[in-house]
Amino acid sequence: MKARVHVMLKNGVLDPQGEAVRHALGQLGFDGVEGVRQGKVIELDLAETDADKARETVTAMCEKLLANTVIESYSVEVS
């Protein structure tokens, strides 16, 4: 199965990468950009064939390694 994980900084946590992108877009002439948040996307190829088990495993991966749950939130899609 394939799984896709999105890891984003939680709302309220300062996102300097996103701010830098917003600033650079403004300098390039892109107006009307009100906010930018940048995060990570991790695509996993798993040997597991059961979607529920795969989701459970990937959630455990997020808790243990992929996300810093103090400041980051994550979401898991399995397909």
Added chain:
Amino acid sequence: MKARVHVMLKNGVLDPQGEAVRHALGQLGFDGVEGVRQGKVIELDLAETDADKARETVTAMCEKLLANTVIESYSVEVS
């Protein structure tokens, strides 16, 4: 409107971040991880209210700033 951009290294381009994650998952006891690719996700809040125009603008942002199209591919979702 909100737009979400995914930027991933193209297939065939070495992804050391993804490899590091795969290795770390193996060491943590997660078996059956056959491949990991890591990319960026960028969420934009736009003043634009027309979906087609927003998509066009964000595609231009990708070409000019958000993605290095030599080695990275991108996809744009507008909602």
